[in-house]
Amino acid sequence: MQGTWIEVKVITTSEALEPVSGIFYALDCKGVAIEDPNDILDREQGPLTWDFADINILEYKGKAACVKGYFAEEDNIPEVLKYIEEKLQELKDMGINLGEAQVISTEMKEEDWANNWKQYYKPTKIGEKIVIKPIWEEYEASEDELLVELDPGMAFGTGTHETTRMCAQALERYVKEDSVVFDVGTGSGILAIIAGKLGAKHVVGVDLDPVAVDSAKENLKFNDVSNIEILHGNLLDVVNGKADLVVANIIAEIICILTPDVKKALDKDGIFITSGIIHDRREMVINNLEETGFEVLEVNKDGEWNCIVARLK
Incomplete structure (x- = not known):
């Protein structure tokens, strides 16, 4: 009504x-x-x-x-x-x-x-070349831009949050053409889609929330990607094989719990991009990564949040 x-x-x-x-x-x-x-x-x-x-x-x-x-x-x-x-x-x-x-x-x-919230959600450039465009907006991308079409629906991930932005920027630096990427806690699927658009060979997005899984699958349809699959499950339990890169935009405590499983899921020299880390949890995550066998490569900050990039030794 x-x-x-x-x-x-x-x-x-x-x-x-x-x-x-x-x-x-x-x-x-x-x-x-x-x-x-x-x-x-x-x-x-x-x-x-x-x-x-x-x-x-x-x-x-x-x-x-x-x-x-x-x-x-x-x-x-x-x-x-x-x-x-x-x-x-x-x-x-x-x-x-x-x-x-x-x-x-x-x-x-x-x-x-x-x-009404849609009027405030406009096309936004969140990296060197990544532009997030809500499906109801018009935008003419330039030749050097990668356009990600998105309807966040009820799932987390519009690209405007600092943690998502930092993960996207890290993906730009570390995704290669032959990369296999796991996106843990995929939400709207935004990071999985970004990895796919950056040329990853294969991308798997996983989320425990069935609403997020449905949202991510819908968002795949708005983008010209065939190298991405979205799975429903807990963390890395449903993912098979090894990855070259794992990205997890969740929270510090879950990252620490997840790190041993990420180590098993990564190939040697694999990259782990983590965000959703508030300032007073940063050292906890760094220590956990180093104790698990990772070398911390970057610690980036945006507002109240941190994004840590580590390599498996």
Whole structure:
């Protein structure tokens, strides 16, 4: 159903999320969304956890919690707002810390939820010659540019993130015409496609997320590549044979777990390109690589992230 919806949100505290969200549920609104910074801040730290999650992805950067409710145009919004304000005051009178307790209403088109982000995603040059072009944009590539057509869909990887950009730049330097490349955690398939466009002999992209696998396979269809296959599986468990180059744009802890398997999967002098490494995990990854038998060739930085290139001794 298309149409105009009204988003009503209350800026509050984590401890008040339950009673505030109860106000919206009592209104029988068309949907309730809760944003709690403690979902990130209180996570267990360590291997296989998501402590790498960036608090900046939240609307209020972790400084406040938020409850959003969605109402139809025909709902009496002034009455809705009045009801919410009254109930918030009742919660305050009960001694509940609501923080800012600001109520904001915004009109929005339903189709905007799915498509508005696309207006900010434009063709982007991320290396010496690699240009990432969303499939809905027009772009005339020059003779020396490699054009990668992409619809990221629900999978990670648009080419605009620092980690993806650094991996792409490293692939430009290290992929050869006879290279076999494994892309671990392929997401949208962007790095696998880049390796294929750079002339690799064969590329295998692997992801544990079936949504990512489907997205990557779709993106292969938008690009003139026949040297790439996408597999569903855990890390390198489903990959056969040896590679000349392995690229893994994931997180530091998983890279450290993955490194012994990468060593087995690489030919002698093979290259391991790793990214998704925040600054305070950089030395951990370097030490792990060196202890596993790799020589670190490059440590590149972009923003808060690092990309490490190592060669198997």
